[in-house]
Amino acid sequence: MTIDLYYFPLSVPCRSVMILAKYLGIHLNLKQVNLFKGEQMQASFKKINPQHTLPTIDDNGFILWESRPIMIYLVMKYAKNDSLYPRDPEKRAIVEHRLYFDIGTLFENIIDCYRPVLIGISDTPSEKYTALIEKAFELLDGYLKDSRFVAGNELTIADFAIGSSVSAAKAFTFDIGRYDNVVTWYEYCERVMEKCGFKDTYKTIGDFYSAQNHKNSNT
Incomplete structure (x- = not known):
């Protein structure tokens, strides 16, 4: 296909x-x-x-x-089965919730915070959104308190979406080390998705961010 x-x-x-x-x-x-x-x-x-x-x-x-x-x-x-997007209404609802959390809270605040650097108008991220990102990571850390993945104990599409967002945050130099559950989950995602190019997200975006940051600070 x-x-x-x-x-x-x-x-x-x-x-x-x-x-x-x-x-x-x-x-x-x-x-x-x-x-x-x-x-x-x-x-x-x-x-x-x-x-x-x-x-x-x-x-x-x-x-x-x-x-x-x-x-x-x-x-x-x-997909060969429904594990990544469960048919069970309750399990699917949790996956959907995490996807909405990502697009409306986590990813949105990450991009809003670092957009000034990405588009070349500043060499520092927007402080306005820093606290919002921290709050989003606190919520994510809580979601992972009693589960291996973001929507339960099975890998789902929510891990692909949120994993990419967290990878971008790391590439933008946000310190995820303060959130133990997030770190454990993220490292596991790196292993599970290693052959799928998961780490490429961090490198591709990180290299661009570093170059843009350097360029902005010298203009």
Whole structure:
């Protein structure tokens, strides 16, 4: 099976989809869209995705965007069982909750905090969001208090999404060492997803952040 993935290498949501696809054994035909050059606004891409967002997939004519629905779709269509996205209503509800927590709290505050550095307008992150990130990590640490993974004791798509967000936070120099449960879980994710390119997220984004930070401090 081959699915077209429109992506940008520095996009955290794109990375989570790429890691999950590799975990599932899905071959992706990667089509890079350079956000910095505004390629997402080209008519050819807007015809595919009128919201011009990444990631976007084209699975034999089925077009879908937004990383979390994409991950749900990939698991429901191509996974060998339902462990990554359980059919059980209660288990699935917890997975859904963690996905919403990621997009609305954890990932959102991480990006808002470090955006000034990423877009080149400052050499320091926004202090306004630092406390919000810390609160999000406190919540995440609590979720992991009595479970091996973020939505229970089985690996789910929530771990792919939140794992990518935490990897980005680390790459942006946020210290996750204060959250013992998060550290234990994150290290386990590194091992479980090692062959899927999990560590590539940290390196790719970390190298760019360091270069951008250096560039901003010298302008």
